[in-house]
Amino acid sequence: MSTRVPLPYTPTVLELFRNPKNMGKMENPDASAQAGSPACGDVISIYLRIAREGDEDVIEEAKFESYGCAANIAAASILTEMVKGRSLRDAWEIGWEDVAERLGGLPPVKRHCSILAVGGLRRAIRHYYEGSRPEWLPEDLTAVEKQALEEEEMIDRFYGGRIGGE
Amino acid sequence: MFMPSVSALLKAHGTPPKEVYLDHENSGWVPPEVVEAMLPYFNERGYGHPSITNKPGWEALEVVESTAETVAATLSVDPSQIHFVHSGTEANNLAILGSMMALKRKGKIIVSDIEHYSVLLPALSLEDAGFRVVRAPVDEEGFVDIDVIRELVDSETVLVSVQAVNHEIGTVQRLKEIVEVVKDRNPDVIFHTDACDAYGKVPLKAEEIGVDLMTLSSHKILGPKGVGVLWVSEGVRVEPILKGALSSQSLWPGVENVPALAGFRKAVELAFQDGLSRVSSLRDRLINGILDGVPDTQLNGPSGEMRAPDNVNISFLHVEGEALTVELSLRGVYVSSGSACTSRVLEPSHVMLAIGKDYEAAHGSLLFKLTRYHSEGDVDYVVDQVIESVGRLREISPLGKG
Numbered sequence: 411m412s413t414r415v416p417l418p419y420t421p422t423v424l425e426l427f428r429n430p431k432n433m434g435k436m437e438n439p440d441a442s443a444q445a446g447s448p449a450c451g452d453v454i455s456i457y458l459r460i461a462r463e464g465d466e467d468v469i470e471e472a473k474f475e476s477y478g479c480a481a482n483i484a485a486a487s488i489l490t491e492m493v494k495g496r497s498l499r500d501a502w503e504i505g506w507e508d509v510a511e512r513l514g515g516l517p518p519v520k521r522h523c524s525i526l527a528v529g530g531l532r533r534a535i536r537h538y539y540e541g542s543r544p545e546w547l548p549e550d551l552t553a554v555e556k557q558a559l560e561e562e563e564m565i566d567r568f569y570g571g572r573i574g575g576e
Numbered sequence: 577m578f579m580p581s582v583s584a585l586l587k588a589h590g591t592p593p594k595e596v597y598l599d600h601e602n603s604g605w606v607p608p609e610v611v612e613a614m615l616p617y618f619n620e621r622g623y624g625h626p627s628i629t630n631k632p633g634w635e636a637l638e639v640v641e642s643t644a645e646t647v648a649a650t651l652s653v654d655p656s657q658i659h660f661v662h663s664g665t666e667a668n669n670l671a672i673l674g675s676m677m678a679l680k681r682k683g684k685i686i687v688s689d690i691e692h693y694s695v696l697l698p699a700l701s702l703e704d705a706g707f708r709v710v711r712a713p714v715d716e717e718g719f720v721d722i723d724v725i726r727e728l729v730d731s732e733t734v735l736v737s738v739q740a741v742n743h744e745i746g747t748v749q750r751l752k753e754i755v756e757v758v759k760d761r762n763p764d765v766i767f768h769t770d771a772c773d774a775y776g777k778v779p780l781k782a783e784e785i786g787v788d789l790m791t792l793s794s795h796k797i798l799g800p801k802g803v804g805v806l807w808v809s810e811g812v813r814v815e816p817i818l819k820g821a822l823s824s825q826s827l828w829p830g831v832e833n834v835p836a837l838a839g840f841r842k843a844v845e846l847a848f849q850d851g852l853s854r855v856s857s858l859r860d861r862l863i864n865g866i867l868d869g870v871p872d873t874q875l876n877g878p879s880g881e882m883r884a885p886d887n888v889n890i891s892f893l894h895v896e897g898e899a900l901t902v903e904l905s906l907r908g909v910y911v912s913s914g915s916a917c918t919s920r921v922l923e924p925s926h927v928m929l930a931i932g933k934d935y936e937a938a939h940g941s942l943l944f945k946l947t948r949y950h951s952e953g954d955v956d957y958v959v960d961q962v963i964e965s966v967g968r969l970r971e972i973s974p975l976g977k978g
Contacts, residue, residue, distance in 0.1 A: 418580035419902075421588035427902060433972055448975060451896050451915055451924065451939035455974040475974035479898040479915070483972060515580065 420514030423484040430483055432490035436473040441538035445530035445558045446478070452523070452561065453477040454486045456530040458493075460538060466497035467538070474527075481513075481520040485527040488512045498535050499546050504528060506554055522561060529558025592908030596954045599912050600886070600945035601743060604795040606839070607949065613842035614800060617835040626832050627823040636834045640824045643841040647792070647805060650775075650848050651782045659806045659814075659827045660837065664772040664793030665694035667804035670817055670827060671768045671789045672698040676735060678813035679766075682706040683734030688720050689713050689930040690744070695737050695770050696926075712738075716932050717878040718747030722757055729761035736767050740774035740790075744914065744927040744943060745877030746887025748778055755786040766812060772796045776847035777884055788812045794836065798947060799843030802836040856885035858946045858955050863888055865959030870966050872976065874937055876928065888944040889914075891928075891937040894976030895969040900942055903965040909958050914941040936975075 419427075436442070436457035446452040459471035472490035476483045489509050493501040509524035510516045516524060532555050539547055551559065597605045617623060617639065624632025626640050640660070648655040661667045672695060676685075687699050689711045699709050710728055714720055720738055729736065736758050741748050755767050768789040774780050776797040782790050789812060794803035806827065808814055816822070820829030867873055867890070876889040892900065897913025904911055914925030915938070928938035944958070970976065 417898075418582045418585055420580065421584050424585060424588045424902075424906075427899070428906060430972065435974070435977075444974065448939075449935035451898075451935070453974055475972060477894065477973040477975045478896050480902040482896070483899060517580070 415517070415519055417481075417517050417520070419480060419484075419517075422488075422512070422514040423481055423516070426484035426487045426513070427480040430474075430487040432471075432473045432487060432494075433475070434473055435475055436471070439473075441534045443530050443533035443537055445533055445562070446526050447562045448477065450561055451478060452482055452526055454482065454526050454530045456486070456490070456527075456534045458534055458538070460498065463497075466499065468495065468497050469493045469501060470495075478523065478526075479520070481516055481523040482526065484513055485509050485516070485523040486530075489524075489527045489531060493531065498538065499544070502532060502535055502547065504531070522557070525554055525557045526561065528554045533558070589906065592906065594957060595908040595910070596950070596958055597910045598944040598946065598950075598958065599910050600796070600798075600947060601943050602912050603801065604798055605947075605949075606800055607798055607843075607846065609846065610799060610839045610842045614835040614839040617838045622834050622838070625823065626834070636832065637824060639834050639838050639841070640832055643837045643844075646841050646844050650844060651780060651790070651807060652784070653782050653807060654810075657808050657810065659808060660825055660832065661804045661806060661828045662802055662833065663804045664692075664770070664791055664796065665804070666828075667791040667793070667806040668692065668694040668768075668770055669698045670806050670814065671695075671770075671791055672735070672737065673702070673817045674814040674827065675766050675768070675789060675812065676702055676705075676707065677815040677817070679734055681734070684708045684710060684728075684730065684732045686710050686712055686725070686728050686733060686736045688738045688749075690718055690742050690747075690927045691737060691739055692743055692770055692772070695739075695768075699735075699737065707734075708732075714747075714930055717882075718742050718745050718927070718931050719878075719882075720749055720754060722750070722754055725754055726757050726761060729758050729765060731762060733758075733762050733765050736765055738767075738769060740769045740771040740780065740785075741778060741884045741887075742877070742927065743773045744925060745889045745931065746773070746884035747877050748774070748882045748884060751787070752785045759786060773884055773887075776844070777886060782807055782809070789814070794840040794843060797843050797847045798949075799840040800836045802833050803840040855946050855948055855950075858950055858952065859883070859885055859888055861952060862944060862946065862955045862958060863890070865955065866890055866962055869959055869963045874933075876931065876933065876937075876941060886946045888946070889941060890944075891933065891941040892966050893936060893940055894973050895940050895966055896973075897940050897942055899969055900940070900965055903969060904942075904961060907961045907965065909961045909965075911942050911944050913939075914943065915939045 439457040440460040455475040474486040506524040622635035626637035644658040772793040790807040792805035872893040897915030924938035
């Protein structure tokens with residue numbers, strides 16, 4: 411088949427793949443977003459239930475759906491665990507490295523899975539604040555958001571929609 | 577720094593109660609008879625060097641020669657035309673690079689769009705040396721368009737390489753017809769066929785088909801890894817691409833892997849003694865079981881007699897193939913996928929894309945290869961596990977839910 415690379419997943423990735431937490435669509439979420447594209451073989455949907463607590467908007471519940479590899483499913487699942495009970499301001503600070511670390515590490519070619527998960531979360535947070543951006547939320551896309559966006563555009567950019575042709 | 581522990585992964589994975597290995601595309605399970613045939617040659621006899629004048633050396637030479645005779649008989653060719661190398665990949669490289677090195681001139685090379693990487697990449701590497709490489713398109717079942725081949729072959733053409741059977745989707749090419757068209761247009765063209773997936777599975781008489789070079793691989797017929805064959809027709813010149821002390825092999829330097837050759841010899845005997853009719857009925861049982869049991873699936877490659885008897889390749893929409901291989905592995909079903917997520921670059925199988933599959937179908941494809949050691953019970957188990965696995969991953973997937 412194509413050029414392959416060894417993928418020694420960690421037991422944490424395997425366990426989350428086997429028994430993902432917070433899996434499934436949320437009905438009437440307060441915020442949601444999708445990142446990735448079927449063409450890339452990677453799509454993550456993030457759903458958030460948000461409540462106002464004092465000065466903060468706090469994530470009460472987070473769910474995910476994933477079309478992707480085992481690492482993709484595990485990354486989305488662990489991220490929904492990580493954000494629960496945190497304010498949106500706090501959740502915004504979660505980096506893809508944090509997600510990879512909680513998974514016990516990801517093979518280098520799978521880092522884009524955690525980038526996509528974090529990119530999806532940040533996109534959901536932006537949706538929530540559409541039209542009323544708080545001060546802590548950067549106006550410009552962060553590196554992770556750009557990378558998620560880039561992956562969505564990658565197939566067209568690299569291959570013009572078709573590989574292996576003349 | 578990511579320091580993975582494969583042993584921790586294996587411990588977390590565990591051993592499923594039933595295991596069915598179907599990844600014979602990538603590496604093979606080796607039958608006990610074959611292993612047994614290899615064992616004496618490590619330390620009982622034939623452990624010498626086939627070109628040295630002592631008894632263990634002559635015993636080694638006997639294995640090399642009798643393996644060549646066994647293989648030659650199955651192809652109806654002369655044993656002196658059988659050249660051993662260390663893998664199908666090496667044999668394909670030798671065929672492409674070695675024949676072009678021997679040619680002493682440049683020209684056009686035509687390869688089909690769905691060749692194995694060990695044909696495509698050496699061919700493309702020759703572009704730097706001044707050759708022009710053209711990839712011949714295939715139709716949606718993987719068949720080479722013979723009219724396009726006829727148009728492509730010209731006086732500049734020096735080499736054509738078309739697989740006898742495709743390794744991913746099992747397309748059995750109309751090779752004899754293609755060779756006739758090529759030789760009719762230009763009789764000087766060297767015609768190579770990668771027959772790794774055809775050998776022992778479909779009729780393959782090299783001279784009758786009319787090819788000049790043919791590649792075989794031991795592990796594709798349940799022999800040990802580490803043996804490839806390049807058959808070289810009389811009068812066709814090939815130069816060794818590895819340099820070193822030549823021994824019994826004029827195209828490959830180094831010490832012959834005699835135990836592996838003994839295993840390969842046994843594997844050839846077994847493959848040709850059994851026939852494969854039972855495998856094609858298992859193939860159809862697996863195809864029908866999955867297509868009937870799982871909605872939104874597509875069979876990749878042709879059906880019936882023009883499909884290799886051992887090959888099943890199916891796309892499962894809305895799920896990603898690598899996740900499916902892991903899910904099935906946890907259930908003891910071992911297969912591979914054409915997904916980009918198993919590869920070094922973000923690029924799904926070039927074979928899937930060449931037959932016009934969209935990216936989602938390519939990402940969701942699974943490849944199963946059956947052997948005569950599988951039973952109907954194995955196939956039924958696999959069908960059940962595939963149905964459950966696809967069902968579980970579709971629950972997780974946001975796609976295909978309307």
